[in-house]
Amino acid sequence: MAISEQTSIPSTPPITSNPTTSTTTSPPPDCHDSLMPSQFPAVPAVFGPVPNRAYHEGFMRKAIEMAELALASDETPVGCVFVHNGEVIGRGINGTNASLNGTRHAEFVGLAEIMAKHPQRILTQTDLYVTVEPCIMCASALRQYGIRAVYFGCLNDRFGGCGGVMQIHADRGVDPPYPVYGGLFREEAIMLLRRFYVQENEKGWRQAMKTAREVSLTKRLFAAPEPKPKKNRELKTEILPVTNVNPTANLTRTSTPAG
Numbered sequence: 001m002a003i004s005e006q007t008s009i010p011s012t013p014p015i016t017s018n019p020t021t022s023t024t025t026s027p028p029p030d031c032h033d034s035l036m037p038s039q040f041p042a043v044p045a046v047f048g049p050v051p052n053r054a055y056h057e058g059f060m061r062k063a064i065e066m067a068e069l070a071l072a073s074d075e076t077p078v079g080c081v082f083v084h085n086g087e088v089i090g091r092g093i094n095g096t097n098a099s100l101n102g103t104r105h106a107e108f109v110g111l112a113e114i115m116a117k118h119p120q121r122i123l124t125q126t127d128l129y130v131t132v133e134p135c136i137m138c139a140s141a142l143r144q145y146g147i148r149a150v151y152f153g154c155l156n157d158r159f160g161g162c163g164g165v166m167q168i169h170a171d172r173g174v175d176p177p178y179p180v181y182g183g184l185f186r187e188e189a190i191m192l193l194r195r196f197y198v199q200e201n202e203k204g205w206r207q208a209m210k211t212a213r214e215v216s217l218t219k220r221l222f223a224a225p226e227p228k229p230k231k232n233r234e235l236k237t238e239i240l241p242v243t244n245v246n247p248t249a250n251l252t253r254t255s256t257p258a259g
C-alpha cells in the first residue's frame with residue numbers, strides 16, 4: 001500500500017523542555033530492552049545443593065573418564081559429556097596440544113559431535129558434564145546455544161566463565177542464563193590436573209637432561225649448564241575446600257587449568 005499523506009510518518013514535533021511529554025528525546029529501543037535479566041529465571045549458586053546428585057554423578061564419572069583419556073593423550077585433562085534424555089549424545093576431551101588450536105576445548109569438541117547429528121535446538125534439552133568449569137569462551141558459546149544446565153568438577157581459576165572469574169552463565173545478556181552446579185568429583189578433577197603438570201614437568205626435565213648429554217663437552221661447558229629438576233615436581237594431594245557458595249563472591253583458588 002502506498003503511503004498517503006494521512007498515513008505517512010508525521011513530522012517531528014518540536015523538542016520540549018519537559019522530557020515526560022517529549023516523544024523525541026527518549027533513546028531508541030534496543031534488543032536488550034525486552035530481555036532484561038529480571039525476566040529470566042534466577043540461577044542457583046554455583047556451589048549450592050545439587051538436586052538428584054547421585055544421578056548427575058553418574059554422568060560426571062563419564063566426564064572424568066574422558067579427562068583420563070586426555071591425560072593419557074598428553075592433553076590438559078579436561079573431559080566432558082553432553083546428555084539428552086539420559087543418553088550421551090556428545091563427548092569431548094581437550095585437544096589443543098595435538099591440534100595446535102587453542103579453541104579445541106572439550107566442550108567445543110563435544111558440540112561439534114552433536115551438531116553433526118542433531119539440530120541445534122536439541123541443546124535446550126541437553127545438560128553438560130565437564131570436569132573443569134567452562135572457560136569464558138565456552139561458557140559464552142553454551143549460553144548462545146541455549147544449554148539447559150552445566151555440571152562441573154573444579155573451578156577454572158584463570159579463565160572460568162561460570163563463577164571462577166566471570167559469570168557468563170548468569171550475567172545480563174540477550175540469551176537466557178543457565179544454571180551451573182559445581183563440585184561434582186571436584187577432588188578427582190583437581191588431581192587429574194596436578195598429575196598432568198607433574199607429568200609435563202618431568203618430561204621437560206628428562207628432555208633437558210637428554211639434550212645436555214648430547215651436546216659436546218665444550219658446548220656444555222660454555223652454553224649448557226646441567227639442568228636441575230624443578231622443586232615442585234612432587235604431586236601434592238592436599239585439596240582445600242571451597243569456602244563459599246556464591247558465584248559472585250571471592251572464590252577459593254585451588255586449580256590452574258589451561259583452558
Ligand SMILES: [Zn+2]
Pocket residue numbers: 105106107134135136137138139259
Ligand atoms: Zn573452554
